[in-house]
Amino acid sequence: DIFNADAKAEFVPCLHSVGKPLNNGAKDNGVWACAPVDQKYISQFPDEGLIWSYGSGYGGNALLGKKCFALRIATVLARKEGWLAEHMLILKLTNPEGKVKYVTGAFPSACGKTNLAMLIPTIPGWKVETIGDDIAWMKYGEDGRLYAINPEAGFFGVAPGTSAESNKNALVSAEKNTIYTNCALTEDGDVWWEGIGYPAKGNLVDWKGNTRPAFPKDKAPKGEEMAHPNARFTAPAGQCPCIAPEWEDPKGVPISAILFGGRRPSTVPLVHQSRNWNHGVFLGSIVGSEITAASTINAADVGKIRRDPFAILPFCGYNMGDYFQHWIDVGAAAKDQDKLPKIFYVNWFRKDENNADLPGGFMWPGYGDNSRVLAWIFDRCDGKDNAVETPIGFMPKEGAINTDGLADYYKKTLPEILKVDVEGWKKELKDIRENHYPKFGSHLPKELSATLDDIESRLNA
Structure with a gap:
Protein backbone atom coordinates (compact mmCIF):
# COMPACT_ATOMS: atom_id res chain seq x y z
CA ASP A 1 0.00 0.00 0.00
CA LEU A 63 11.24 10.41 -16.68
CA LEU A 64 9.85 7.00 -15.77
CA GLY A 65 8.50 8.12 -12.42
CA LYS A 66 6.04 10.41 -14.23
CA LYS A 67 3.44 9.05 -16.68
CA CYS A 68 4.87 5.53 -16.78
CA PHE A 69 4.82 4.89 -13.03
CA ALA A 70 2.74 7.61 -11.37
CA LEU A 71 -0.15 7.03 -13.79
CA ARG A 72 0.05 3.87 -15.93
CA ILE A 73 1.32 1.57 -13.18
CA ALA A 74 -0.24 3.56 -10.32
CA THR A 75 -3.77 3.46 -11.80
CA VAL A 76 -3.59 -0.32 -11.62
CA LEU A 77 -2.32 -0.23 -8.03
CA ALA A 78 -5.01 2.31 -7.13
CA ARG A 79 -7.79 0.11 -8.50
CA LYS A 80 -6.45 -2.88 -6.60
CA GLU A 81 -6.02 -0.96 -3.32
CA GLY A 82 -9.07 1.35 -3.48
CA TRP A 83 -7.60 4.79 -4.17
CA LEU A 84 -7.24 7.12 -7.18
CA ALA A 85 -4.15 7.88 -9.29
CA GLU A 86 -5.05 10.86 -11.47
CA HIS A 87 -3.69 13.18 -14.15
CA MET A 88 -4.65 16.22 -12.08
CA LEU A 89 -3.21 19.45 -10.73
CA ILE A 90 -3.71 20.32 -7.06
CA LEU A 91 -4.43 23.92 -5.98
CA LYS A 92 -4.62 25.63 -2.63
CA LEU A 93 -7.17 28.46 -2.56
CA THR A 94 -7.35 31.05 0.24
CA ASN A 95 -10.23 33.53 0.29
CA PRO A 96 -10.06 37.10 1.66
CA GLU A 97 -11.26 35.84 5.07
CA GLY A 98 -8.29 33.46 5.28
CA LYS A 99 -10.33 30.28 4.76
CA VAL A 100 -8.50 27.55 2.79
CA LYS A 101 -9.76 24.92 0.36
CA TYR A 102 -7.94 22.50 -1.94
CA VAL A 103 -8.99 21.72 -5.50
CA THR A 104 -7.83 19.21 -8.11
CA GLY A 105 -8.31 19.53 -11.87
CA ALA A 106 -7.96 17.37 -15.00
CA PHE A 107 -7.44 19.05 -18.38
CA PRO A 108 -6.25 17.64 -21.71
CA SER A 109 -3.14 19.05 -23.37
CA ALA A 110 -3.34 22.71 -24.49
CA CYS A 111 -6.26 23.50 -22.18
CA GLY A 112 -4.50 25.76 -19.66
CA LYS A 113 -3.65 23.19 -16.99
CA THR A 114 -0.17 24.53 -16.15
CA ASN A 115 -1.42 28.13 -16.22
CA LEU A 116 -4.20 27.23 -13.78
CA ALA A 117 -1.77 25.36 -11.51
CA MET A 118 0.30 28.56 -11.10
CA LEU A 119 -2.47 31.12 -11.47
CA ILE A 120 -2.07 34.68 -10.21
CA PRO A 121 -5.57 35.90 -9.19
CA THR A 122 -6.96 39.16 -10.57
CA ILE A 123 -9.54 39.58 -7.80
CA PRO A 124 -8.30 41.31 -4.63
CA GLY A 125 -7.77 39.34 -1.45
CA TRP A 126 -7.59 35.88 -3.04
CA LYS A 127 -4.49 33.72 -2.97
CA VAL A 128 -3.67 30.70 -5.14
CA GLU A 129 -0.79 28.34 -4.31
CA THR A 130 0.47 25.23 -6.05
CA ILE A 131 0.53 21.76 -4.51
CA GLY A 132 1.15 20.03 -7.84
CA ASP A 133 0.77 20.75 -11.55
CA ASP A 134 0.19 17.34 -13.12
CA ILE A 135 -0.47 14.26 -10.97
CA ALA A 136 -2.56 13.62 -7.87
CA TRP A 137 -2.90 10.44 -5.81
CA MET A 138 -6.06 10.50 -3.66
CA LYS A 139 -7.20 8.32 -0.79
CA TYR A 140 -9.75 8.63 2.01
CA GLY A 141 -8.44 10.00 5.30
CA GLU A 142 -9.60 9.00 8.76
CA ASP A 143 -12.11 11.87 8.69
CA GLY A 144 -13.82 10.41 5.59
CA ARG A 145 -12.55 13.05 3.16
CA LEU A 146 -10.47 12.45 0.05
CA TYR A 147 -6.86 13.54 0.54
CA ALA A 148 -4.43 14.19 -2.34
CA ILE A 149 -0.66 14.07 -2.53
CA ASN A 150 1.63 15.23 -5.33
CA PRO A 151 4.03 12.31 -6.02
CA GLU A 152 6.37 14.44 -8.14
CA ALA A 153 9.45 16.50 -7.31
CA GLY A 154 9.23 19.05 -10.11
CA PHE A 155 7.55 20.48 -13.19
CA PHE A 156 7.86 19.21 -16.78
CA GLY A 157 6.40 21.96 -18.93
CA VAL A 158 6.16 23.11 -22.54
CA ALA A 159 8.53 26.05 -23.05
CA PRO A 160 7.06 27.79 -26.16
CA GLY A 161 4.33 30.21 -25.09
CA THR A 162 5.56 30.39 -21.50
CA SER A 163 6.11 34.05 -20.67
CA ALA A 164 5.77 36.55 -17.85
CA GLU A 165 2.29 37.31 -19.18
CA SER A 166 1.00 33.76 -19.71
CA ASN A 167 2.63 32.06 -16.69
CA LYS A 168 5.05 34.20 -14.70
CA ASN A 169 5.41 31.64 -11.91
CA ALA A 170 6.46 28.90 -14.35
CA LEU A 171 9.02 31.23 -15.91
CA VAL A 172 10.50 32.06 -12.51
CA SER A 173 10.49 28.38 -11.53
CA ALA A 174 12.70 27.61 -14.54
CA GLU A 175 15.25 30.40 -13.97
CA LYS A 176 17.87 28.05 -12.46
CA ASN A 177 18.63 24.37 -11.76
CA THR A 178 16.56 23.56 -14.84
CA ILE A 179 16.99 21.16 -17.74
CA TYR A 180 15.84 22.44 -21.15
CA THR A 181 15.34 20.33 -24.27
CA ASN A 182 15.01 21.51 -27.89
CA CYS A 183 15.06 25.22 -27.03
CA ALA A 184 17.11 27.79 -28.95
CA LEU A 185 20.46 28.92 -27.53
CA THR A 186 21.44 32.60 -27.41
CA GLU A 187 24.92 34.02 -27.96
CA ASP A 188 25.38 34.56 -24.22
CA GLY A 189 24.42 30.96 -23.38
CA ASP A 190 20.81 31.59 -22.38
CA VAL A 191 17.74 29.76 -23.74
CA TRP A 192 15.01 31.27 -25.92
CA TRP A 193 11.73 30.11 -27.41
CA GLU A 194 8.78 31.46 -29.35
CA GLY A 195 6.30 33.26 -27.12
CA ILE A 196 8.85 33.95 -24.37
CA GLY A 197 7.72 37.59 -24.34
CA TYR A 198 10.76 39.35 -25.81
CA PRO A 199 12.84 39.13 -28.99
CA ALA A 200 16.34 37.66 -28.92
CA LYS A 201 19.40 39.57 -30.12
CA GLY A 202 22.13 38.57 -32.53
CA ASN A 203 22.31 34.95 -33.69
CA LEU A 204 20.63 31.91 -32.21
CA VAL A 205 21.43 28.23 -32.39
CA ASP A 206 18.06 26.66 -33.21
CA TRP A 207 16.80 23.31 -31.94
CA LYS A 208 18.31 21.56 -34.98
CA GLY A 209 21.78 22.96 -34.25
CA ASN A 210 21.77 25.60 -37.00
CA THR A 211 23.02 29.13 -36.32
CA ARG A 212 20.50 31.69 -37.60
CA PRO A 213 19.76 35.41 -37.12
CA ALA A 214 17.19 36.08 -34.41
CA PHE A 215 13.71 37.19 -35.46
CA PRO A 216 12.73 40.81 -34.66
CA LYS A 217 9.77 39.57 -32.62
CA ASP A 218 9.29 36.63 -30.27
CA LYS A 219 7.37 34.58 -32.81
CA ALA A 220 8.72 32.84 -35.90
CA PRO A 221 6.81 31.96 -39.06
CA LYS A 222 5.25 28.48 -38.87
CA GLY A 223 7.82 25.87 -39.81
CA GLU A 224 10.77 28.16 -39.07
CA GLU A 225 10.65 28.00 -35.27
CA MET A 226 13.92 28.41 -33.39
CA ALA A 227 12.63 26.18 -30.58
CA HIS A 228 10.73 22.95 -31.26
CA PRO A 229 6.97 23.50 -30.65
CA ASN A 230 7.20 20.83 -27.91
CA ALA A 231 10.47 22.11 -26.41
CA ARG A 232 10.45 21.41 -22.68
CA PHE A 233 11.80 22.48 -19.32
CA THR A 234 11.96 20.48 -16.11
CA ALA A 235 12.49 22.44 -12.89
CA PRO A 236 12.35 21.67 -9.15
CA ALA A 237 8.87 22.41 -7.79
CA GLY A 238 10.39 23.98 -4.69
CA GLN A 239 11.58 26.90 -6.85
CA CYS A 240 8.03 27.90 -7.77
CA PRO A 241 7.17 31.29 -6.20
CA CYS A 242 3.63 30.10 -5.43
CA ILE A 243 4.45 26.63 -4.12
CA ALA A 244 2.39 25.87 -0.99
CA PRO A 245 4.29 25.11 2.23
CA GLU A 246 2.46 21.76 2.57
CA TRP A 247 3.16 20.56 -0.98
CA GLU A 248 5.26 17.63 0.30
CA ASP A 249 3.10 16.76 3.33
CA PRO A 250 2.77 12.93 3.26
CA LYS A 251 -0.72 13.19 4.77
CA GLY A 252 -1.87 15.05 1.69
CA VAL A 253 -4.45 17.81 1.56
CA PRO A 254 -8.26 17.44 1.84
CA ILE A 255 -9.97 17.98 -1.52
CA SER A 256 -13.15 20.07 -1.68
CA ALA A 257 -13.63 20.22 -5.46
CA ILE A 258 -12.62 18.35 -8.61
CA LEU A 259 -12.55 20.24 -11.92
CA PHE A 260 -12.73 18.89 -15.46
CA GLY A 261 -12.31 20.97 -18.59
CA GLY A 262 -11.59 20.99 -22.30
CA ARG A 263 -11.18 23.40 -25.19
CA ARG A 264 -14.77 23.88 -26.39
CA PRO A 265 -15.59 26.96 -28.53
CA SER A 266 -19.32 26.29 -28.30
CA THR A 267 -22.05 24.52 -26.25
CA VAL A 268 -20.20 23.93 -22.96
CA PRO A 269 -20.69 26.87 -20.54
CA LEU A 270 -18.02 28.68 -18.55
CA VAL A 271 -18.76 26.53 -15.50
CA HIS A 272 -21.36 24.07 -14.26
CA GLN A 273 -21.54 21.70 -11.31
CA SER A 274 -22.66 18.09 -11.22
CA ARG A 275 -25.74 17.11 -9.23
CA ASN A 276 -23.97 14.24 -7.51
CA TRP A 277 -20.85 12.06 -7.67
CA ASN A 278 -21.99 9.82 -10.53
CA HIS A 279 -23.01 12.85 -12.57
CA GLY A 280 -19.50 14.14 -11.91
CA VAL A 281 -18.02 10.86 -13.18
CA PHE A 282 -20.15 11.36 -16.29
CA LEU A 283 -18.62 14.83 -16.78
CA GLY A 284 -15.13 13.37 -16.43
CA SER A 285 -15.97 10.61 -18.91
CA ILE A 286 -16.91 13.07 -21.68
CA VAL A 287 -13.94 15.47 -21.39
CA GLY A 288 -12.70 16.55 -24.80
CA SER A 289 -11.60 19.36 -27.07
CA GLU A 290 -12.90 20.44 -30.44
CA ILE A 291 -10.56 19.64 -33.33
CA THR A 292 -9.41 22.79 -35.16
CA ALA A 293 -7.75 23.27 -38.53
CA ALA A 294 -4.51 24.07 -36.71
CA SER A 295 -4.52 20.76 -34.83
CA THR A 296 -5.25 18.33 -37.66
CA ILE A 297 -4.21 17.59 -41.23
CA ASN A 298 -7.60 16.02 -41.99
CA ALA A 299 -10.09 18.75 -42.90
CA ALA A 300 -12.97 16.32 -42.35
CA ASP A 301 -12.14 16.17 -38.62
CA VAL A 302 -12.48 19.92 -38.02
CA GLY A 303 -15.33 20.58 -35.58
CA LYS A 304 -15.39 17.04 -34.19
CA ILE A 305 -14.71 16.38 -30.53
CA ARG A 306 -11.51 14.56 -29.62
CA ARG A 307 -12.47 12.93 -26.33
CA ASP A 308 -9.90 12.42 -23.57
CA PRO A 309 -11.87 11.05 -20.59
CA PHE A 310 -10.55 12.39 -17.29
CA ALA A 311 -7.59 13.66 -19.39
CA ILE A 312 -6.05 10.25 -18.67
CA LEU A 313 -6.83 8.23 -21.80
CA PRO A 314 -3.15 7.80 -22.86
CA PHE A 315 -2.05 7.15 -19.28
CA CYS A 316 -4.54 4.68 -17.80
CA GLY A 317 -3.12 1.21 -17.16
CA TYR A 318 -6.34 -0.72 -17.74
CA ASN A 319 -9.69 -0.61 -19.57
CA MET A 320 -11.26 2.87 -19.44
CA GLY A 321 -14.77 1.51 -18.89
CA ASP A 322 -13.47 -0.30 -15.79
CA TYR A 323 -11.72 2.93 -14.79
CA PHE A 324 -15.09 4.75 -14.85
CA GLN A 325 -16.52 1.98 -12.69
CA HIS A 326 -13.64 2.36 -10.23
CA TRP A 327 -14.50 6.05 -9.83
CA ILE A 328 -18.13 5.14 -9.19
CA ASP A 329 -17.05 2.52 -6.64
CA VAL A 330 -14.73 4.97 -4.86
CA GLY A 331 -17.63 7.42 -4.52
CA ALA A 332 -19.93 4.70 -3.21
CA ALA A 333 -17.29 3.73 -0.63
CA ALA A 334 -17.43 7.15 1.06
CA LYS A 335 -18.53 6.80 4.69
CA ASP A 336 -20.23 10.19 4.42
CA GLN A 337 -21.44 11.18 0.94
CA ASP A 338 -21.61 14.82 2.03
CA LYS A 339 -17.82 14.84 2.45
CA LEU A 340 -17.16 13.87 -1.16
CA PRO A 341 -15.60 16.62 -3.29
CA LYS A 342 -18.03 18.55 -5.45
CA ILE A 343 -17.37 18.10 -9.18
CA PHE A 344 -17.36 20.89 -11.78
CA TYR A 345 -16.78 21.28 -15.50
CA VAL A 346 -15.10 24.51 -16.69
CA ASN A 347 -14.53 25.87 -20.18
CA TRP A 348 -12.30 28.92 -20.67
CA PHE A 349 -12.49 28.68 -24.48
CA ARG A 350 -15.96 29.74 -25.70
CA LYS A 351 -15.61 31.80 -28.89
CA ASP A 352 -17.51 34.38 -30.90
CA GLU A 353 -15.51 34.85 -34.09
CA ASN A 354 -17.84 37.64 -35.26
CA ASN A 355 -17.17 39.90 -32.26
CA ALA A 356 -14.28 42.18 -33.24
CA ASP A 357 -14.01 43.50 -29.66
CA LEU A 358 -12.94 40.11 -28.27
CA PRO A 359 -9.20 39.33 -28.34
CA GLY A 360 -8.87 36.18 -30.44
CA GLY A 361 -12.64 35.86 -30.45
CA PHE A 362 -12.59 34.36 -26.94
CA MET A 363 -15.60 35.24 -24.79
CA TRP A 364 -13.68 34.82 -21.52
CA PRO A 365 -10.22 36.33 -20.75
CA GLY A 366 -8.84 33.22 -19.03
CA TYR A 367 -5.47 33.23 -17.23
CA GLY A 368 -5.67 35.14 -13.91
CA ASP A 369 -9.35 35.96 -14.43
CA ASN A 370 -10.13 32.27 -14.02
CA SER A 371 -9.81 33.08 -10.31
CA ARG A 372 -13.32 34.56 -10.61
CA VAL A 373 -14.67 31.10 -11.43
CA LEU A 374 -12.54 29.49 -8.71
CA ALA A 375 -14.05 31.95 -6.21
CA TRP A 376 -17.57 30.83 -7.19
CA ILE A 377 -16.53 27.18 -6.87
CA PHE A 378 -14.97 27.92 -3.46
CA ASP A 379 -18.23 29.44 -2.25
CA ARG A 380 -20.23 26.46 -3.61
CA CYS A 381 -18.02 24.15 -1.55
CA ASP A 382 -18.62 26.43 1.43
CA GLY A 383 -22.38 25.92 1.14
CA LYS A 384 -23.22 29.31 -0.33
CA ASP A 385 -26.56 29.56 -2.16
CA ASN A 386 -25.11 31.06 -5.34
CA ALA A 387 -26.37 28.64 -8.00
CA VAL A 388 -29.47 27.73 -9.99
CA GLU A 389 -30.41 24.24 -11.13
CA THR A 390 -30.49 23.65 -14.88
CA PRO A 391 -30.92 20.56 -17.08
CA ILE A 392 -27.13 20.06 -17.18
CA GLY A 393 -26.42 20.74 -13.50
CA PHE A 394 -25.94 23.74 -11.20
CA MET A 395 -24.81 27.05 -12.71
CA PRO A 396 -24.01 30.48 -11.23
CA LYS A 397 -26.86 32.75 -10.28
CA GLU A 398 -26.95 36.15 -11.96
CA GLY A 399 -24.26 38.28 -10.33
CA ALA A 400 -22.60 35.31 -8.61
CA ILE A 401 -19.40 35.66 -10.66
CA ASN A 402 -17.29 38.63 -9.48
CA THR A 403 -16.87 41.01 -12.46
CA ASP A 404 -15.17 43.92 -10.65
CA GLY A 405 -12.39 45.20 -12.90
CA LEU A 406 -13.37 42.90 -15.78
CA ALA A 407 -13.29 44.49 -19.25
CA ASP A 408 -16.73 45.66 -20.39
CA TYR A 409 -16.82 43.36 -23.42
CA TYR A 410 -16.35 40.33 -21.17
CA LYS A 411 -19.11 41.56 -18.87
CA LYS A 412 -21.38 41.63 -21.92
CA THR A 413 -20.46 38.09 -23.03
CA LEU A 414 -20.67 36.56 -19.54
CA PRO A 415 -24.47 35.98 -19.60
CA GLU A 416 -24.12 34.16 -22.92
CA ILE A 417 -21.46 31.74 -21.65
CA LEU A 418 -23.55 31.04 -18.54
CA LYS A 419 -26.61 29.90 -20.51
CA VAL A 420 -27.66 26.34 -21.28
CA ASP A 421 -27.40 25.80 -25.04
CA VAL A 422 -30.26 23.27 -25.22
CA GLU A 423 -29.86 22.37 -28.89
CA GLY A 424 -26.09 22.25 -28.58
CA TRP A 425 -26.33 19.87 -25.62
CA LYS A 426 -28.77 17.63 -27.47
CA LYS A 427 -26.16 17.28 -30.22
CA GLU A 428 -23.48 16.71 -27.57
CA LEU A 429 -25.43 13.87 -25.95
CA LYS A 430 -26.15 12.35 -29.36
CA ASP A 431 -22.41 12.31 -30.12
CA ILE A 432 -21.69 10.72 -26.74
CA ARG A 433 -24.37 8.08 -27.21
CA GLU A 434 -23.50 7.20 -30.83
CA ASN A 435 -19.76 7.79 -31.10
CA HIS A 436 -18.13 7.94 -27.66
CA TYR A 437 -19.75 5.52 -25.21
CA PRO A 438 -19.94 2.58 -27.69
CA LYS A 439 -16.11 2.47 -27.59
CA PHE A 440 -16.30 1.02 -24.08
CA GLY A 441 -18.72 -1.78 -24.96
CA SER A 442 -19.86 -3.94 -22.06
CA HIS A 443 -17.35 -2.23 -19.75
CA LEU A 444 -19.37 1.02 -19.70
CA PRO A 445 -21.02 1.37 -16.25
CA LYS A 446 -24.81 1.40 -16.32
CA GLU A 447 -24.73 4.45 -14.05
CA LEU A 448 -23.23 6.54 -16.86
CA SER A 449 -25.84 5.42 -19.37
CA ALA A 450 -28.51 6.30 -16.79
CA THR A 451 -26.98 9.77 -16.28
CA LEU A 452 -26.97 10.32 -20.04
CA ASP A 453 -30.66 9.38 -20.19
CA ASP A 454 -31.46 11.65 -17.25
CA ILE A 455 -29.81 14.75 -18.74
CA GLU A 456 -31.47 14.07 -22.09
CA SER A 457 -34.90 13.86 -20.48
CA ARG A 458 -34.30 17.12 -18.58
CA LEU A 459 -33.33 18.89 -21.81
CA ASN A 460 -36.50 17.62 -23.48
CA ALA A 461 -38.77 18.54 -20.59
Missing part, protein backbone atom coordinates in the same frame (compact mmCIF):
# COMPACT_ATOMS: atom_id res chain seq x y z
CA ILE A 2 1.69 3.21 -1.21
CA PHE A 3 -0.05 5.29 1.46
CA ASN A 4 0.90 3.04 4.39
CA ALA A 5 4.32 3.97 5.81
CA ASP A 6 4.41 0.70 7.79
CA ALA A 7 3.63 -1.52 4.82
CA LYS A 8 6.27 -3.67 3.18
CA ALA A 9 7.95 -1.66 0.44
CA GLU A 10 7.47 -2.71 -3.18
CA PHE A 11 9.98 -1.91 -5.90
CA VAL A 12 8.99 -1.23 -9.51
CA PRO A 13 12.02 -2.01 -11.73
CA CYS A 14 12.46 0.56 -14.50
CA LEU A 15 14.77 0.55 -17.51
CA HIS A 16 15.37 3.53 -19.81
CA SER A 17 17.74 3.53 -22.78
CA VAL A 18 17.87 5.88 -25.75
CA GLY A 19 19.13 2.93 -27.80
CA LYS A 20 22.35 4.62 -28.83
CA PRO A 21 25.33 3.13 -26.98
CA LEU A 22 28.65 4.93 -27.33
CA ASN A 23 32.01 3.20 -27.13
CA ASN A 24 34.64 4.54 -24.74
CA GLY A 25 35.80 7.93 -25.98
CA ALA A 26 33.15 8.13 -28.69
CA LYS A 27 31.03 11.28 -29.08
CA ASP A 28 27.53 11.79 -30.39
CA ASN A 29 28.48 15.14 -31.98
CA GLY A 30 25.39 16.77 -30.52
CA VAL A 31 22.98 14.55 -32.46
CA TRP A 32 19.82 13.91 -30.48
CA ALA A 33 19.95 10.38 -29.12
CA CYS A 34 16.93 8.48 -30.38
CA ALA A 35 16.33 5.17 -32.10
CA PRO A 36 14.37 5.07 -35.39
CA VAL A 37 10.62 5.54 -35.04
CA ASP A 38 9.85 1.83 -35.52
CA GLN A 39 12.32 0.90 -32.79
CA LYS A 40 10.84 2.91 -29.92
CA TYR A 41 9.11 0.96 -27.17
CA ILE A 42 7.58 2.57 -24.07
CA SER A 43 6.16 -0.45 -22.29
CA GLN A 44 4.46 -0.84 -18.92
CA PHE A 45 3.68 -4.25 -17.43
CA PRO A 46 0.99 -3.62 -14.78
CA ASP A 47 0.70 -7.23 -13.58
CA GLU A 48 4.44 -7.47 -13.01
CA GLY A 49 5.02 -3.90 -11.88
CA LEU A 50 7.70 -3.33 -14.53
CA ILE A 51 8.62 -0.51 -16.96
CA TRP A 52 10.78 -0.70 -20.11
CA SER A 53 11.50 2.49 -22.05
CA TYR A 54 13.71 2.08 -25.11
CA GLY A 55 14.68 4.30 -28.01
CA SER A 56 13.17 7.66 -27.01
CA GLY A 57 14.93 10.66 -25.52
CA TYR A 58 11.66 12.56 -25.00
CA GLY A 59 11.27 13.59 -21.36
CA GLY A 60 7.86 11.98 -20.90
CA ASN A 61 9.39 8.65 -21.92
CA ALA A 62 12.65 9.15 -20.00
